[in-house]
Structure formats: C-alpha cells, structure tokens
Amino acid sequence: MIAPAGIRTRVPVPLRFGDGFTTPAEIVTFTGLADGKEHLAIGLGDVTGVDVPLVRVHSECMTGDVFGSARCDCGPQLREAVERIAEHGGWLLYLRQEGRGIGLYAKLDAYALQDTGLDTYAANRALGHADDERDYTAAAQMLAALGAPRVDLLTNNPDKAAQLRDLGVDVRVLARTGVHATEANLRYLHAKVERTGHTIDLTPAA
C-alpha cells in the first residue's frame, strides 16, 4: 500500500509548440510525494469524461525535451504524447528522473563514456550506477490523487508497466509510442531494445 499524496494546486496553462500545435492543459502539483521531488501532472483533453485515461509517465530529459537533442527520442515522444493524450483525454506525468534517475551531470558523463564506445547501460555502470535507477512510487501516488487508478499506458518500456502494476496501478492497455529514430539516436534505441526489451520496431523499411 502506497502512502496517499494530496493535490496542491491546479492551474490552466495553454500549451503552444514550435510546430504550431496548441492545446489547453491543466498543470497539477502535489503534496506528500514519496521522493520529495517536484513532479507534475499535465491534464489534457477530456480528462473527466473519458472512461480510462491515456497516461504517459515521461522521465525528464533536459537535453531532449528542452534543447531538442537528437541523441535520444525523448523530445519527439513528449510532443507525440501531448497530442495523443489531448485527443483521447488523460494525463502526462512529468517525472523529475533525469538520466534514468542518475541526474543530469551524471547523464552527460555517461554520454562522454558512450563516445568512447560503451553503450548507454554500460556507461551507467562504469560510473557506479545501476542501468536504470527510476522508481515509480510517486507516479502511482499521483495517479491515485488524480482519481485515476486504471490507465492505458503510453510506453515501450515493459519495466515501467510492471513497476506501476506492482504499485497497484491497474494498467489496462500498453500503447506504444511512435518510432523516432535518427542517425544520432539509433545506437541508443537498439540498446533499449536489446538490453531492456523496449518494444520499438527498428526493422528498416523495405
């Protein structure tokens, strides 16, 4: 049983993206989150009217989400998730778990190591970290506080779904994100598929 979290503030924030996409949104903040971090929930579309909300649990990636780094697929996944959730109705949880939980500076250290030949997971270990240090307790607390115990989850990461289920979230459907492959992130995407079973179809188009 996870400890209950409370809602601190709900505030409307219209979103406007560089490519012209706009949508109304509501940003929600919380009290009592397990790790004490400032995680956000973004309500999109008809959140109250939908039977089962579409939810993306997105891990912070400053380089990809903010600066458009092509070394990963986080920025396009975030943009895609906002639009798909706005169409369906649901929540985007923006979790402050930069670098799969190791932090921004350590992620950049890991990038430097990857440029010497290590893959993304081996680079974490060379720095004394686990492959993935994320914990989704706060996400489960947020969903409970939002009154969303049952969700359709937008992810390619089976471990994310398994952890949420273990925390009591009823994950009904696993919806894959699109494939956002570039020359710069292909090695990273292959490592995710081969090492952690992400469901990303990297078969070259015929």
Ligand SMILES: Nc1nc2c(ncn2[C@@H]2O[C@H](COP(=O)(O)OP(=O)(O)OP(=O)(O)O)[C@@H](O)[C@H]2O)c(=O)[nH]1
């Ligand atoms: N340590 C480390 N973190 C990275 C690296 N590249 C991206 N990240 C972080 O990885 C997190 C995103 O995780 P991913 O493994 O790309 O995707 P996921 O969240 O597991 O799965 P999806 O739900 O399918 O997106 C973000 O916090 C990024 O900052 C890297 O090379 N090293």
Ligand SMILES: [Zn+2]
């Ligand atoms: Zn990223």
